[in-house]
Amino acid sequence: MKIETKTAHFSSPLYLESGRILEPYEIAYETYGELNEEKSNVILVCHALSGSHHAAGTYEGDRKPGWWDGLIGDGKAIDTTRYFVICTNVIGSCFGSTGPMSESYPSLEPYRLKFPVVTIKDMIRAQMHLLSDLGIYHVRAVIGGSMGGMQALQFAVDYPNFADDIISLAATYATRPWTIAFNKVAVEAIRRDPRFKHGNYAKDDFKEEGLDGLAVGRIAGHISYLSPDSMDEKFGRNYVSNDGLFELFGRYEVERYMEYNTNNFSTIFDPLSYLYIVKAINTFNLSRGYDSLYDAVSRIKARVHLVSFSSDYLFFPSEMEHIAKMLERNGQEYTYLEVESSYGHDAFLVELDKFDQHIKDVLK
Numbered sequence: 001m002k003i004e005t006k007t008a009h010f011s012s013p014l015y016l017e018s019g020r021i022l023e024p025y026e027i028a029y030e031t032y033g034e035l036n037e038e039k040s041n042v043i044l045v046c047h048a049l050s051g052s053h054h055a056a057g058t059y060e061g062d063r064k065p066g067w068w069d070g071l072i073g074d075g076k077a078i079d080t081t082r083y084f085v086i087c088t089n090v091i092g093s094c095f096g097s098t099g100p101m102s103e104s105y106p107s108l109e110p111y112r113l114k115f116p117v118v119t120i121k122d123m124i125r126a127q128m129h130l131l132s133d134l135g136i137y138h139v140r141a142v143i144g145g146s147m148g149g150m151q152a153l154q155f156a157v158d159y160p161n162f163a164d165d166i167i168s169l170a171a172t173y174a175t176r177p178w179t180i181a182f183n184k185v186a187v188e189a190i191r192r193d194p195r196f197k198h199g200n201y202a203k204d205d206f207k208e209e210g211l212d213g214l215a216v217g218r219i220a221g222h223i224s225y226l227s228p229d230s231m232d233e234k235f236g237r238n239y240v241s242n243d244g245l246f247e248l249f250g251r252y253e254v255e256r257y258m259e260y261n262t263n264n265f266s267t268i269f270d271p272l273s274y275l276y277i278v279k280a281i282n283t284f285n286l287s288r289g290y291d292s293l294y295d296a297v298s299r300i301k302a303r304v305h306l307v308s309f310s311s312d313y314l315f316f317p318s319e320m321e322h323i324a325k326m327l328e329r330n331g332q333e334y335t336y337l338e339v340e341s342s343y344g345h346d347a348f349l350v351e352l353d354k355f356d357q358h359i360k361d362v363l364k
């Protein structure tokens with residue numbers, strides 16, 4: 001599969017929920033498969049907090065493929081022999097779309113903390129502009145997990161005629177204080193790190209040695225993506241063989257794992273983008289702008305498919321069930337699947353074999 005990142009430039013204003021305007025702005029995206037003549041075979045894939053538009057295929061020289069490569073490709077659940085798949089990098093992120101370290105106009109200086117707060121609604125409005133630009137006004141499906149699942153639900157409510165099917169995995173109808181509290185660890189750790197310099201760091205300050213605050217904050221995040229059982233299975237109480245048990249900083253395997261993953265992460269992800277995207281997740285509330293959640297949900301015309309994971313401690317299955325109950329009460333078309341898994345929240349990225357057939361069935 002040939003992969004190419006494209007960037008769309010917009011000189012028209014993006015009106016944000018906050019009342020502020022983003023202008024101009026760019027959206028980085030990738031596509032897989034072929035668009036048919038009627039433009040009726042489009043599937044929009046939405047990424048989560050730290051994801052990007054690179055959802056499938058492997059770049060030359062890369063060790064790993066895109067984050068949902070197991071699901072997207074020829075003959076896979078999101079079959080690129082049938083569908084034209086689009087995945088965009090959300091605004092606010094750091095992988096090519098306009099974000100806090102992008103040049104602001106007319107100064108050409110990075111926005112930094114002057115970047116406006118963006119919301120899930122803003123992220124999807126930007127994607128609608130891209131799709132209109134491509135001459136696509138209706139899609140077969142929108143699918144995403146975690147923050148991607150929030151976007152899918154927001155598409156369903158804000159643009160009722162846009163998609164035939166909405167598939168939302170490991171998400172919620174409104175971010176609960178439990179999740180906001182996990183995010184708070186990252187926010188405070190980043191803000192209080194002297195190398196963050198109130199957002200006035202240089203672009204490549206963290207390429208070699210990531211920001212400690214982001215690495216530490218990400219530990220809290222990473223814990224919330226796993227589960228007690230998956231940690232038992234992955235690490236047990238194993239101790240790193242060369243570390244002494246009675247050395248103060250000797251490590252259990254789980255500690256080494258957290259260090260490795262979060263230190264790596266802090267060299268890849270921009271701290272300001274992390275703050276802005278976490279803010280978008282925290283402010284997610286499907287009912288904002290409507291009379292109630294019930295009012296918001298009753299606008300939906302698409303078939304809605306909700307997938308939760310039994311061990312998700314970030315967005316609990318009961319939260320997806322709550323949406324399902326509203327759809328049921330309203331006589332709307334929906335399916336609800338709770339996948340049995342011990343992995344935790346990130347099962348939507350890892351245990352694809354547990355739900356890929358379901359996605360295939362939905363898209364049939």
Ligand SMILES: CC(=O)SCCNC(=O)CCNC(=O)[C@H](O)C(C)(C)COP(=O)(O)OP(=O)(O)OC[C@H]1O[C@@H](n2cnc3c(N)ncnc32)[C@H](O)[C@@H]1OP(=O)(O)O
Nearest residue numbers: 047048049050051052067225253256257260261346349350
């Ligand atoms: C959602 C989106 O849109 S995309 C964002 C996806 N990325 C993330 O979420 C970033 C956080 N990463 C993760 O949560 C996980 O790595 C996942 C979900 C991507 C993959 O999970 P798994 O397939 O279960 O991989 P696992 O967590 O076991 O391994 C991750 C890394 O830790 C390493 N590792 C595993 N065990 C240990 C250990 N005991 N000590 C140190 N390192 C370890 C692995 O070798 C692997 O290294 P690599 O990334 O260099 O290959």
Ligand SMILES: N[C@@H](CCO)C(=O)O
Nearest residue numbers: 048049050051146225
């Ligand atoms: N682990 C995923 C999901 C978080 O919600 C990410 O970092 O994007």
